[in-house]
Amino acid sequence: MSDPQTPNNQIPEENAGMAARGSNKITFLPPDAPLLRVDNVSTTFHTPRGDVRAVSNISFEVRSNEVVGIVGESGSGKTVLSRTLMGLQPRHGVTVDGSITFAKRYVAERGDAIDGQVPENPLVGFEVARAKESDLRTVWGVEVAMVFQDPMTSLNPVQRVGNQISEGLRVRQGMSKADAKKRAIELLTQVGIPSPEERYRAYPNQLSGGMRQRVMIAIALACNPRLLLADEPTTGLDVTIQAQILNLLEDLQRRYHMSVLLVTHDLGVVATRTDRIVVMYGGRVVECGNTRDVFYGHRMPYTEALLKSTPKISNSSHSRLQTIPGRPPDILNLPPGCSFAPRCSYATEKCHQERPELEATENEGHFFACWNPLPARKTPPATRSDASEIGVDSVRD
Amino acid sequence: MTDYPPQNSIHPSPFAQSPPAFPREDHSIHEPAMPLETIDDTEHGFDKEKRQSLGWFFWCCVVYFALNVFVALFANHLHLTDPYLTTATNPNLPVNGGPTSANWFGTDELGRDIFSRVLYGARVSLSIGFGAITIGFLIGGTLGVYAAFRRKKIDAVLSVSMYTILAFPAIIFLLAFTAIWKPISLNKIIILLGIASIPAVYRVIRGSTLAAGSREFVMAAKVQGASDFRIIFKEILPNILPTAISFYMIGVATLIILEGALAVLGTSVPPPTPSWGNMINEGISYINSPNTGVGPWLVLFPGLAFCLLLLSINYIGDKLREHFDVTEGKL
Numbered sequence: 001m002s003d004p005q006t007p008n009n010q011i012p013e014e015n016a017g018m019a020a021r022g023s024n025k026i027t028f029l030p031p032d033a034p035l036l037r038v039d040n041v042s043t044t045f046h047t048p049r050g051d052v053r054a055v056s057n058i059s060f061e062v063r064s065n066e067v068v069g070i071v072g073e074s075g076s077g078k079t080v081l082s083r084t085l086m087g088l089q090p091r092h093g094v095t096v097d098g099s100i101t102f103a104k105r106y107v108a109e110r111g112d113a114i115d116g117q118v119p120e121n122p123l124v125g126f127e128v129a130r131a132k133e134s135d136l137r138t139v140w141g142v143e144v145a146m147v148f149q150d151p152m153t154s155l156n157p158v159q160r161v162g163n164q165i166s167e168g169l170r171v172r173q174g175m176s177k178a179d180a181k182k183r184a185i186e187l188l189t190q191v192g193i194p195s196p197e198e199r200y201r202a203y204p205n206q207l208s209g210g211m212r213q214r215v216m217i218a219i220a221l222a223c224n225p226r227l228l229l230a231d232e233p234t235t236g237l238d239v240t241i242q243a244q245i246l247n248l249l250e251d252l253q254r255r256y257h258m259s260v261l262l263v264t265h266d267l268g269v270v271a272t273r274t275d276r277i278v279v280m281y282g283g284r285v286v287e288c289g290n291t292r293d294v295f296y297g298h299r300m301p302y303t304e305a306l307l308k309s310t311p312k313i314s315n316s317s318h319s320r321l322q323t324i325p326g327r328p329p330d331i332l333n334l335p336p337g338c339s340f341a342p343r344c345s346y347a348t349e350k351c352h353q354e355r356p357e358l359e360a361t362e363n364e365g366h367f368f369a370c371w372n373p374l375p376a377r378k379t380p381p382a383t384r385s386d387a388s389e390i391g392v393d394s395v396r397d
Numbered sequence: 398m399t400d401y402p403p404q405n406s407i408h409p410s411p412f413a414q415s416p417p418a419f420p421r422e423d424h425s426i427h428e429p430a431m432p433l434e435t436i437d438d439t440e441h442g443f444d445k446e447k448r449q450s451l452g453w454f455f456w457c458c459v460v461y462f463a464l465n466v467f468v469a470l471f472a473n474h475l476h477l478t479d480p481y482l483t484t485a486t487n488p489n490l491p492v493n494g495g496p497t498s499a500n501w502f503g504t505d506e507l508g509r510d511i512f513s514r515v516l517y518g519a520r521v522s523l524s525i526g527f528g529a530i531t532i533g534f535l536i537g538g539t540l541g542v543y544a545a546f547r548r549k550k551i552d553a554v555l556s557v558s559m560y561t562i563l564a565f566p567a568i569i570f571l572l573a574f575t576a577i578w579k580p581i582s583l584n585k586i587i588i589l590l591g592i593a594s595i596p597a598v599y600r601v602i603r604g605s606t607l608a609a610g611s612r613e614f615v616m617a618a619k620v621q622g623a624s625d626f627r628i629i630f631k632e633i634l635p636n637i638l639p640t641a642i643s644f645y646m647i648g649v650a651t652l653i654i655l656e657g658a659l660a661v662l663g664t665s666v667p668p669p670t671p672s673w674g675n676m677i678n679e680g681i682s683y684i685n686s687p688n689t690g691v692g693p694w695l696v697l698f699p700g701l702a703f704c705l706l707l708l709s710i711n712y713i714g715d716k717l718r719e720h721f722d723v724t725e726g727k728l
Contacts, residue, residue, distance in 0.1 A: 141622035158635040
C-alpha cells in the first residue's frame with residue numbers, strides 16, 4: 001500500500017529504523033518530521049486457530065499539535081493498533097510488521113552525539129515496533145503517554161491517587177517528594193478535580209468514574225508527554241461526563257501543545273475535536289483525511305453508513321435509528337475482496353473478489369478504499385458549528 | 398534523566414509549525430481556561446468511608462491467638478510447674494492423675510503436669526508453624542512472583558517442577574527425611590516443613606501475581622515508564638497481599654497440623670520436649686488400657702489446644718482476607 005500521507009519532508013529511507021533493537025546509532029530527523037509515523041504496520045496474532053491479522057497495512061502520521069481521530073466499530077482493530085503503537089504487544093505470539101517511528105527528543109547519552117554535532121532542539125527517530133522494553137521505557141510517560149479505556153481498572157486500587165501521580169514525577173523527573181506532591185496537586189487542579197489536597201490522599205474507590213478518568217489524565221500528563229494516546233477515553237462514562245472529559249483533553253492539548261491520538265467508536269467525539277480522521281474497518285484503513293473532508297466529502301460507503309447510524313438531535317422523536325446491516329467481519333476469515341462488501345448496499349461482484357487499495361481524492365490528504373465510491377462533493381469552507389450541518393451532533397455539554 | 402522544559406511552559410517545538418488544514422473549532426474561546434469544570438461528581442461519597450465490622454468472634458480469636466503467642470514467648474516466666482518434673486525426681490507426684498487444683502489438666506504417666514506441658518507446647522507448635530511458613534514464603538513466594546512476572550521458560554520449568562513436588566505426599570517426604578537426618582531437632586523440623594510448604598506457596602503466589610499482573614493498572618504503570626522492580630513492589634505486591642496474608646495464616650495452621658501428625662507418628666521433636674503432638678502420641682497408649690483406668694485428659698487437653706489454636710488462626714486468616722480484599726466488584 002502506498003503511503004496515503006504526503007509529508008513535506010520524507011524521512012530518508014536509511015534513517016527510518018535507526019533505533020532498532022540492539023543498535024544505538026543516532027540519526028537526527030529533519031525539523032519538520034512528523035511526531036509519529038506509522039508506515040505499513042500490521043499486527044498478527046499467532047493463535048491455535050491460525051494467524052489473525054488484527055491490523056493490516058496501516059499507514060498514517062501524527063504531526064505536532066495535531067489531534068487525529070481513529071474511528072471504527074468494535075473489532076475493527078482500534079485497540080490492537082493503539083497497543084501496537086505504544087509497543088505494548090507481547091513479544092511472543094504476536095508479530096508486528098512495518099515501522100512505527102516516533103520523533104523522540106534527543107538526549108545526549110554516553111557521548112553519542114554524531115561527530116560532536118548536535119543541532120538545536122534535535123529529534124531522533126525511535127523505532128517502536130522493534131524496540132526493546134528497556135528502550136521503550138525511555139519513551140513511555142515522558143514522550144508518549146496513554147489514557148486507558150476503563151478508569152475503573154486502570155488505577156491501582158491499593159495506592160492513594162496522589163502517590164500514583166507523583167510516583168512518575170519522582171522516578172522520571174527526579175523530583176523531591178515535596179515538589180512532586182506540589183506538582184501532583186497542581187495537576188489535579190488542572191484536570192478539574194475539586195479540593196485537590198484532599199483528593200491527593202484518596203483511594204481510587206473513593207472517586208467516581210469521571211474523577212478517576214481525570215486522575216488517569218493527570219497521571220498521563222505528569223511528565224509532559226508530546227503525544228497522548230487516548231484509547232476510548234470516554235467509553236466507560238456517561239454522556240455529561242464524556243463531554244467534560246473531552247473538553248478537558250482538548251483544553252490540555254492546547255495548553256501543553258501536545259498531539260493527541262483519539263481512538264473512539266463515536267463519530268460525535270471526533271466531529272469537532274480532531275484535525276484528521278482515520279476510519280478503520282476490519283483492521284484496515286478504509287478512509288482517512290481532514291475531518292471536514294471526511295465528514296462532508298466522504299467517499300467510502302462505510303463512512304456514510306457510520307454517519308447515518310449516528311443518532312441526531314434533529315431527528316423527530318420515535319424515528320427509527322439507522323443501523324448498518326450485518327455484523328463486523330470475522331478477522332479470522334476476511335473475505336478476499338473489500339471486507340465491508342457483505343454489508344454494503346453498493347457492493348458489486350468486483351467488491352467481493354478484489355480488495356480496493358487506498359486512492360487519493362482531489363482533497364489533499366484525503367484517501368479512500370472503494371470500488372464504487374460515493375460521488376465526490378466539494379467541501380464547503382469552514383464555518384462555526386459545522387457539526388450540526390454535517391448531521392452529527394458532537395458530544396458537547 | 399531527561400532534561401525538560403519547565404512545567405507548564407510551551408515546548409520549544411522543533412517542527413516548522415505547519416498550519417492545520419482548516420482551523421479547528423476553538424472551544425477554549427467560550428470556555429474558561431482554568432479552572433475547568435470543578436463539578437463534584439463524587440457519587441460514592443468521599444468522606445463516607447465505611448469499614449465492615451469484623452465481629453466479636455474475630456476478636457475472641459485474636460485474643461485467644463494472642464494468649465497463645467504470649468504463653469509461647471513467656472512460658473518460663475509464668476511460675477508454672479516444671480514441665481519436665483517427673484516421678485523420677487519427685488516420687489510423690491500423682492501418676493495419670495485427674496484434674497485437681499494443683500494439676501488443672503491432670504498429670505501424665507510420668508507424673509508431669511499436663512497444664513504446664515500444654516502451655517510449653519504452644520511454643521513448639523507456634524515456632525514450627527510460623528518459622529516453617531516463613532521459609533516457605535521466602536523461597537516459594539519469591540519464586541512464584543518471579544515466575545509469574547517473567548513468564549516463558551523460567552515459569553514453565555519452575556511450575557512443572559513445583560507441581561511434580563506437589564504431587565508427592567508431603568508426609569512421606571517428611572517421614573523419609575526425619576528418618577535420614579538424625580538426630581532430629583526443632584530447627585530441622587522447621588526447615589523440613591518449610592521446604593515441604595514451598596510448592597503450595599509457590600502455586601498460590603504465582604496465581605495471584607498472574608491475576609494482578611494482567612490487570613490494566615499494571616499496564617498503565619508500565620506505560621508511565623515504571624521499572625519492573627517498581628511494578629512488582631508498588632503495583633503487584635500490595636494487590637496480592639490479602640491473598641498472601643490469608644494463605645500465610647492457613648499455612649501456619651496446616652503446618653501445625655502436619656507437625657502434629659509427625660509427632661503422633663513419633664518422628665517430630667524428641668520426646669522430653671513438650672509438644673502437643675508428642676503428648677497425644679504418649680497419651681494414646683494409656684487412654685485405653687483397662688488396668689490403669691485413666692481418664693481422657695492425656696489426649697483431651699493437647700487436642701483441645703490444637704483445635705482452638707487452629708480454629709482461631711483459620712478464622713483470623715479468613716476474616717483478614719475478606720476485610721482487605723479489594724476486588725473490582727467492591728470498587
